[in-house]
Amino acid sequence: MPDLSALQRKNDFYSHGPEWVRALWKTAAQFDWFIKSHRDELERRGVIAKLSRDWLIDTANFQGAVLEMLKPKRVPELAQD
Numbered sequence: 001m002p003d004l005s006a007l008q009r010k011n012d013f014y015s016h017g018p019e020w021v022r023a024l025w026k027t028a029a030q031f032d033w034f035i036k037s038h039r040d041e042l043e044r045r046g047v048i049a050k051l052s053r054d055w056l057i058d059t060a061n062f063q064g065a066v067l068e069m070l071k072p073k074r075v076p077e078l079a080q081d
Contacts, residue, residue: 006060007049010035013057020063041069 014021014031025031035048035055042048047058047065 006058007056008059010048010055010057013059013062017057017059018063024066038069045069 008017010032011028014025014028021031025034035042039048042065045061045065047062049056049058
């Protein structure tokens with residue numbers, strides 16, 4: 001369960017949150033697309049939650065989860081015969 005004081009509405013987080021958010025997603029629409037496209041994973045990681053009609057961001061843990069999700073995946077080396 002996230003610390004309730006760390007929760008911020010998604011739109012407020014984009015508009016008034018850390019600069020890295022607006023540097024990574026140039027528009028609010030891009031940020032919305034990311035949240036929508038990765039909602040299940042973000043919820044599983046506990047960094048977003050829905051309260052009534054609003055999506056809330058766990059500001060304390062969102063950056064770490066996003067960095068982990070966007071980190072390039074290692075491809076296993078192909079076995080050589």
